[in-house]
Amino acid sequence: MSKSKSKTKTPSSPTLKDWEKQASRELKGKATSSIHWKTPEEIEIKPLYTAEDLEKLGYTETLSGFSPFTRGPRATMYAGRPWTIRQYAGFSTAEESNSFYRKNLAAGQKGLSVAFDLATHRGYDSDHKRVVGDVGKAGVAIDSVEDMKILFDQIPLDQMSVSMTMNGAVLPILAAYVVAAEEQGVIQEQLSGTIQNDILKEFMVRNTYIYPPAASMRIVGDIIEHTSAHMPRYNSVSISGYHIQEAGATAVQELAFTLGNGLEYVRTAINRGMTIDSFAPRLSFFFGVGMNFYMEIAKLRAARFLWANLIKQFNPKKEQSAMLRTHCQTSGWSLTEQDPFNNIVRTTIEALAATLGGTQSLHTNAFDEALGLPTETSARIALNTQLILQEEAGIPHVVDPFGGSYFMESLTSSLIKEATKLLDEIEKLGGMTKAVESGTPKQRIEAAAARRQALIDHGEEVIVGVNKYQVENAEPVEVREIDNSAVRNAQIRRLKKIKKNRDSNKVDTALNAISNAAENGEGNLLDLSIEAIRLRATVGEISAAMEKIWGRYNAPIHSISGVYANSFPDQKEIKQVRDEIKDFAKKAGRRPRIMVAKMGQDGHDRGAKVIATAFADLGFDVDIAPLFQTPEEVVKQAIENDVHVIGISSQAAGHKTLIKLLIEVLKKENSEDIVVVAGGVIPPQDYDFLKDLGVSCIFGPGTPIPGAAREVLVAIANKV
């Protein structure tokens, strides 16, 4: 067909008007606007897009490998080399994680990605009293360079690209990696990989910060400075939207907050006198990919476009400075405890979206995500999902296959528009650091999460196997269990040995140098940490050397109210629960009072916050306890506030150790009349254990909140 011929329309060729008519007939007379779909981002999606839409946008074609990189950062994309399969993993001891890594590498994985336990994240050695429930549970325990050397045993660090999710204790951990490599005979210039080092989103959603914001930003700056001078193949920051999405954000929020954080890091480096081209090519990104298939593809395209434009203001000379490269992870939040094999399907769809969107590397979740850390089987299937996309489905052969699509280009453009609006708002507030300090981004994300929860609880948003098409008598699946006290004891033994064999005077001097540098603002803290790690200072000691000066930060917790109840589609159900609570209050002389608490270093607060706001909306008086409490601290506050119930929210597998302690303390304080309920990621295998301890109700992932509120009310009534 010649070009001119395709443009002339024969009289019989249908127009958009004709389509409207026919569509309206199919809809039995209703206008087509009745089937427009409003996404959670409030973007309106039409059922049909045409060339007209592109014209309205003023769409012009771009090419992959060229600014603004909407179609991909590299010209050939996966046709030249497929995306890197990079599975995030880590648990128990360094030995166990090392053997897990080596198995995966043998099975086709290409890069490593280390998950640390929460004690390490928060800068505590395994022997610290605040981490009894956390050691080795939700990641691998690393206390010193000796652990790090075991972690990478027989893994050549000059060849393997290693990503490390570390933000709070980023200095000692990056230092330990550098020194472990050094002792393998690999110099810093040869190291390739990524350190997350994205502290701003920690204050917002991930909660593994240690120091106050300003001090934390200094650390980020020191790391950018060190790596740009000594580690040319190493990504100094992985600016992360993934956690923002997983905490409940919409795609627009994820885009704007992530890019906004990115801008802050750029400014931090520039304010130190660095040139944009000396570090920007080494900033990488990390996005989440959920079930909103088209939206997620558009999001990655929009992100690249937006970043390229945002970086322009710094006048880069190198193309790579404005080029957004990203890792992606499929959404863990979208995965269910119920009928868990469905999760394999969900993950496949999300992985497809990530690759159609042009990610550079990818992690796919295991189907037992909502139960615990992956088993060997579930991890293998997760990995195979990507191998099948790469090697069977033919995905890699074409660059940006959605490019030029009427719909995809329109959606990309809508996202760009909306994210820009939000970015402008952030800039008006004075940038993300200011915004984060004010707490507004977090509140907005929590509001989005509460809205979503209301829609799911009511069944308006369908989750197969959870609120529709449920299966009865589901077979239990195998769950990985980690014996944290065994891991902890092993770690403590190793710590003792290290401390015995090192030159303590030298270590003290090195630690003092770190404290001094923290205090007077001079020197590079990463350089100093590397020195201390060489001398066998521990992760906890280096963290404490700075904590001594800066203190340990508590991000202020704000709460929202009204969003859950107002978003709930059926007000009758809400009223019913409220009436029951009113009856209770009449009899008891006050509303039921619950303290929602989290124990240990587990920073997952989405569940706790949504429970708190929804329970309050339903009529409970709700106390929110600070994060990171010990059982003793929770009990003290519960007694003081004289609550009826302590509601423990636990996601990071500390429940068996910590709830046991909690109940012991309650007994000791003669306060067993306080009801204990628990919720979160608690595998059904553990229910009996907890019930035997005296836990009244247990609520797993997918629990509709109004029903849970009623059950808690009954549990209180039974106890009084």
Add this chain to the structure above:
Amino acid sequence: MVQNKLPSKADIIKGNRRAIAKAITLLESTRPESFEHGQVLLESLLPLAGKALRIGITGVPGVGKSTFIEAIGLFLIKQGHRVAVLAVDPSSQLTGGSIMGDKTRMNELAQHPDAFIRPSPSSGILGGVARKTRETMLICEAAGYDVVIVETVGVGQSETMVDSMVDLFLLLMLPNAGDELQGLKKGVLELADLVVVNKSDGKQESLAKTAQSEYSKALHLLPSSKNSWTPQILRCSALEKRGMDKIWEAAKSFRETLRNSGEWEKQRRKQTGKWMWSLVEEGLLLKFRNHPNLQKQISELEKAVESGNMLPTTAATKLLDSWQTHSK
């Protein structure tokens, strides 16, 4: 079960945390029987109360009240004091319950054995916040807390209410002077015995200094609420826990001065009088609302008024008339 028995006077005096907490719950209760128990207990404890320094803290949302209480509370504990903190949320009636995160902002203080922090839910109509806070304060005093801090948001009428129960009224201000004076009701500034410019740290320190001198000027134009005391303007950083010593010095000198001038006693006596009246008001309202013969009429008339079928004045007159008839 042993645990559900009423808190005893002896346990409260011993400072038993659980007993204090249970006693406060009785005072807050809308159940007549529990309320009665609470009142009896309170009466037995009254002779032991009254020895604390009572500090009211107010300021606009976000000025740093909770952070400040954390800082000054820890400072005071280090000086050997025992500190009770009552957080009052007088926000209007909600359809749902209250959501209280006060302890998250006073993390270290909340964990300290010498501190007692009790946030109170906003209770709707029955049992005014004022009564409950005042009575809770007395319980804490009887339990040996020698500094009682009452936090309230500086918008609306809450500060007048708090002022009627504390000895020292401390107003926290932000470093950006101009903007904030406008946001604050003039009346609030008049109540203040100490004005503290918070967030005097980092880049804001110089702003805070300017604010300090501007507030000094503004304050001189206003009548002071005490005869023997001229309000002082101070600066601090609650976040970095700096400036607490000076503030405490000022508070102590405030107490000395007022004690010497006799205003201290006078203020407390006046407050007690006010307390009686607020009890009368509240008691009447409670009796009125719970009167068995009025229940039906109340809900009927309420509906009629809400649906616009009757004027509120007419309904109120009817109710008051019936009340008079029935309470003869």
